[in-house]
Amino acid sequence: MQRVLLIVLLWLGATGVAGAQAPTDDPAAADPPSVSDALADLKSRDFDIKGAAIETIARSGHERAEALLQALLDRGLVHDRAHDRIALGEQADGGWALTDPLTGDSLGQVDARAARPVIINNRLREQIRNLQAVAALSNPDSGRRRQAVQRLIGSADPTVIQALRERQAKEDNTAVADAIDTALSIAVLRDPDSDLHARLAAIDAVAGSLEPAVKNVLRDRATQTDAAAERNAAEKALKAIDARTARYETADTIFFGLSLGSVLLLAAIGLAITFGVMGVINMAHGELIMLGAYTTYVVQQIFPQGHEWSLLIAIPAAFLVSALVGIVIERCVIRFLYGRPLETLLATFGVSLILQQAVRLIFSPLNRSVVTPDWMSGALQINPVFSLTYNRLYIIFFALAVFLTLLTVLKKTRLGLQVRAVSQNRITARAMGIRSERVNALTFGLGSGIAGIAGVALAQLTNVGPNLGQAYIIDSFMVVVFGGVGNLWGTLTAAFGLGIANKFIEPLAGAVLAKIMVLVFIILFIQRKPRGLFPQRGRAAEDS
Amino acid sequence: MSRPDSFAANLRETFRRDQVFGPLRPGTRPVSPGHLDTGGKHILYMEDVTVSFDGFKALNDLTLYIEPGELRCIIGPNGAGKSTMMDVITGKTRPDTGVCYFGQTLDLTAMSETDIATAGIGRKFQKPTVFPEHTALENLELAMAGPKGTWHALLKPVTGEQRDWMASTLDTVGLLGERDRLAGALSHGQKQWLEIAMVLMQKPELLLVDEPIAGMTRQEVERTAELLQGLAGEHSVMVVEHDMEFIRSIANTVTVLHQGSVLAEGSMQQVQNDPKVIEVYLGESSS
Amino acid sequence: MRHSDFKTALTDHAAKLFLGVLFGAVIIVALLNLLVPADSALHVSSYTVTLLGKYLCYALLALALDLVWGYCGILSLGHGAFFALGGYAMGMYLMRQIGDRGVYGNPELPDFMVFLNWDQLPWYWHGFDHFGFALLMVGLVPGVLAFVFGWLAFRSRVTGVYLSIITQALTYALMLAFFRNELGFGGNNGLTDFKDILGFSLQADGTRVALLLASALALGGAFVLCRWITGTRLGRTVMAVRDAESRARFLGYRTEHYKLWVFTLSAVLAGIAGALYVPQVGIINPGEFSPLNSIELVVWVAVGGRATLYGAVIGAILVNYGKTVFTGVMPEAWLFALGGLFVAVTVFLPQGLVGLAKNLARKKKTEKDEEAHHEPA
């Protein structure tokens, strides 16, 4: 989806530039000769000649200039040797499908060896990107403009500086204007000839920025300058930047912790129902998660083209698959074992072995990977040091949504009322006419179905394999026990608390040690508060 | 006698429950756990005890004293807090406020169930709780007074004397014929008897007996009455019962609990004629 | 009510039968391995000897679990950890015995330490070149861990499912820790490539038979010990704690002390089982800490039947024999069989095979009694 957006924007940008600078009716007729010459120059082996040609194309204002530069970056501009011309080439059927670079007319198909992409080096690549950015400075979309400025920060190229100055005069978007200010201030600081006042003003202007280029230039100034005032100013600004960076890094850790926490939450709330409400220790819970993940995979296999939207099918499908399997487990095994939690633990462990092995036989023991939809990749860039990746962001929201839905179901619906009644007193509930058999099966199905949904989410983060569930079962139990059995809010707190704690310890001790420390912490915690953070009170809790 | 010992003894003297300044220090820890000091007028002191469950007050400023050797009957409607009171005495439930002393020096609110039992309080639960997978005789062996440590249990077999004692106690409660049956297989009434026998084996100073005659025949009720009266004098006994006939047959002093506090106290005669009590029981006790 | 002393535990009928079968089988296998020539049909291969030794170690481990689970009601899902710790202690001794015969030929350091560029032995490896010290550690390390863990857990009255889950977390945490190279126990690969024990080559038939005998002695000794303990007042109190812990407290028992006592003893037994296991299979790695192993162990006891001691032994041997057969014939089917076993035993056979046999015997007896009643009529 993002890519589509980008293309549209590029196109808009290109037409915007072309519209502004080449107001003609017939683009082909208005073809300035310089572009064809420049194209011809691209055949040269000399990178300087190519550089000049690129410059010419960029400045030509030609309607297709933007596309040509992009093609050059993508190795899509080829030298057709048979006709000794430059053409747009697309690889097709083991050869090249050529089109005219200026008109876009087809030039037919040539052999793979008959054409070679125009080679560019990193310097030229940089140059093209800068030129594109300069062009994008006049893009109508402020986001694009800001990205363009960000690219140009740190560049000392006088033409770039000139372009930035021009833009600054016209810019009405404050974010973009600020970015341009930063870029220009850096240019001042980089300029060996600028005077002290200008530099102090520049340091002042960039003091709050988190751009890496700002930090670099300030560090350089702090060490290289002879003026004490400048050194002090630079050092002070650096300190302020470091403090801000540290704050954002903390925020980043919290974000990662929240996302880990929401994975834990998804994995654990199904368990919180089966364990907390029904008193059943379901060791096959992890495998129900795994089934959800495999359902996602299968749905994607069925709709190979539809990975953008197949998730929407996968979520209900996974819920149904896991819920059905859960109900079968409840009907065939667990219903004989109510009131004997340790026995349910053993029996469901057996079930988990069977499910794992079945999956291994059906799908092979190898890991499968699920294609992540485009709208879930990428990141929401808050500032240069802090960005929120979309997949984690979505998972946090998703987990919360599932949690709230579940809460509503338990609080507001008839099923929820019956579930709570049965969980508090099976015999009385039955005497009141609640069909506890049905309620049990449905509750267990609900808990299992949520495990399936958790599987869909997990499939977006890790590989799908037969052992997927095992990795989460102990963690899920820890979350439920830590939060206090039978208390969904406790589960929520515990999941996020443990997730964040884990992510804070990780940089200090490494991932494995962090995990060990969290486990040991929980073990010790349970000794102090055997019933978790938010224990249930009353007689019902004592008898269990 | 070494100096620390005499020092501790002096301290104990100073902090005796019936000293004037005793009530001025609520919630203090026991000075010397494990020593029952029955020197005072009372063996059990409960003062202003309050227990609440999620805001509901099961006990509400309950104050109650038991004298050594006394047989005290507690009555009260369902939910009056009788069992909860026993829970507080045996350490199962911690009161929110109030003091609860056993003898002069033992602060029950600060002691574990185990320590309380060792100090000499035995309890028969409302719902008979015996060890179902053990035989009747083994249940008595488990309850028998004496050292309760692991190594002792491993290395010291039961002596012939103790064996005789167990047999005679079983005989007292009429279960000698069932000595080798699993307790879980006994009838409800037999379990009641077995639990009474277990309490006897503990040789406690204070017996708490919660609804002992549920599930017993008329003759058995009479036997229980005799048994409890025989125990009184040497031990202090606190009996909770709903059966007024039974209470009348054994009671000297009756305490009526209602909504977590003492409603009335006195002889059966006094209590029965107390208008408050009559109101609570809706005439039930006036018959 | 019997108060068994050590002599009755050793000599009563059940003990005699158990010890007779155990040592009879072991001695016959040993003789058939050592004295019968290899090409004879009666010859028992060294592979079989080691396999049997392995089973006996598992049986000892199951016995240890039965003591805490069957008699004390503590379902430990982390007993594999004590087994593995005992195994590591023995593995460290065997590692030190390699001396300079390792790949790197370093007389001071085990191969994996040379590989990690360590220049000296970590302090906790000192002493393990003495067999006696290693034996001490085999019991001490699991014992101390169980004591500390149990002290914390039982004192704060963590019971039932909660206890099971934190024991599982314990072994899981240990597994993660032992996977780390920095811990100094060979990381992923564990300890292996052992050469000899007490100067005898581990590959020699005589050594293998000796290890089998040692395993049988340990199992027999542990069996008698457990029978003795469960027959005393201690054993009965432990069972009382299992059935009604709070009642036992109101009788004046410090139930946490009883649980701790049994839990620690059981951990020591598990450690001994691990120590005998390692020289026979020739490797110990963090996989032994895997929660899966511990929970599989539970099913051995469940299959055999809880709180009978011999049930645990029978269950361990049967299930592991089944595993050997299955993984040889149909490796894919093993997990199905194991999973099915878990379900079937908990749902249909809560008392295990021993309980089933007892029930059948009782039924037969009542039928006979009824017939006897009918005849005179």
Ligand SMILES: Nc1ncnc2c1ncn2[C@@H]1O[C@H](COP(=O)(O)OP(=O)(O)OP(=O)(O)O)[C@@H](O)[C@H]1O
């Ligand atoms: N653990 C607990 N949690 C919540 N409420 C409790 C608890 N224990 C007792 N209660 C409440 O306290 C009140 C007193 O209970 P208690 O068992 O002491 O009554 P009782 O006088 O023994 O009644 P009965 O004659 O029926 O045995 C009851 O309303 C009961 O519901």
Ligand SMILES: [Mg+2]
């Ligand atoms: Mg009551």
